[in-house]
Amino acid sequence: MTRLNSHRQLISSKLVDVLRANRCALCHDRGIRHCICADCSADLPWLMSACARCARPLSVDAERCQDCLDEPPSWQRAYALFNFSFPIDRLISALKYHGRLVLADYFGQRLADRIDSDDLPDLIIPVPIHAKRLQQRGYNQTLLLARVMAQRLKRPVSAHQLLRVRDTRMQKTLHADERRSNLTGAFVWHGPALEQQHVLLVDDVLTTGATAEAISQCLLAAGARQVDILVIARTLAR
Ligand SMILES: [Zn+2]
Ligand SMILES: [Zn+2]
Structure with missing residues (x-):
């Protein structure tokens, strides 16, 4: 897809989002404030015990x-809002691959709800996608989530300082050990030293944790004091 086409697709999907903004994405009820109505939101597979x-x-x-x-991970805490099951899997896919950007607001707000106001991070960092994929998709869904959170929590977001320098798109098909080695050197921190900062890393899905671990090690090496992980959904896979 050309860059222009991908922008066109993004613009038209934004428009569709605006037009549908007062309908629930799940039951299509009209006249709601957010894109998922209160009843459907309550019925989502919230992760209760983790x-x-x-x-x-x-x-x-x-x-x-x-x-x-x-064998504890290098990060300190991880939170997930939901189990990665129906309809969360479909909603994440709609946000990630089909331009339903209005969902970034719904999920970003729910993610912000999970943060304790007495324990705010110094910096919010979205998991980056490779430049090639950014060009194809036109947006990084985790940056959209991080921006909604940053606005709510009044904390800075680092949009372009953590880089994914290797395209690791085949990650899904690999076993846990292979995933880890596939990610070695995949992320680089290009910002100033993190100087004892408490960093919150935001992603859509946490599966084996290999990506989060690679980034966490990168951020700790850049000087972060603590890395926490916050995701929309957790899969059961190891
Ligand atoms: Zn609904
Ligand atoms: Zn555990």
Whole structure:
């Protein structure tokens, strides 16, 4: 797709979003304030019980999963709003691949709700996509989420300082070990030293955590004191 076409698609999908803005994306009820009505929002697969360290759903009443007790990640805390199941999987796909940008506002607000006002991060960083994919898609959905959050929480967002220098699009098809090695050197911090900052990394989905781990190590090496992860949804995959 040419760049112009991708911009056209983005503009027309924005327009459709505006036109549909007062309809629920799930039940199509009219006259609602947000793009998902209160009833549908309450019925979403909210993640109620999860590991405080990696956000993996926990059935027992434990604070940490066994993996995090055995080998904790380099980040401090991870939060996920939902289980990655229907209709969250469809909504994320609509935001990510089909230009339903109005969903960034709904999810960005819900993500901001999860942040404790007594424990605000110094900096919000969206997980970057590779420049090639940014050109194809026309937008980075995690930057849209981070901007909504930044406005709500009155915290700065770093839009272009963390770079994905290698296109790791085949990540989905790889096993956990392969994912980790595939991501070595994939991210570079181009900003000033993070000087003991508490950083919040925002993504749409957390699966094995390999991407989050690679970025977390990169940000800690750049001087961050603490990295937390916040995502829309957590998958059950290891
Ligand atoms: Zn609804
Ligand atoms: Zn865990």
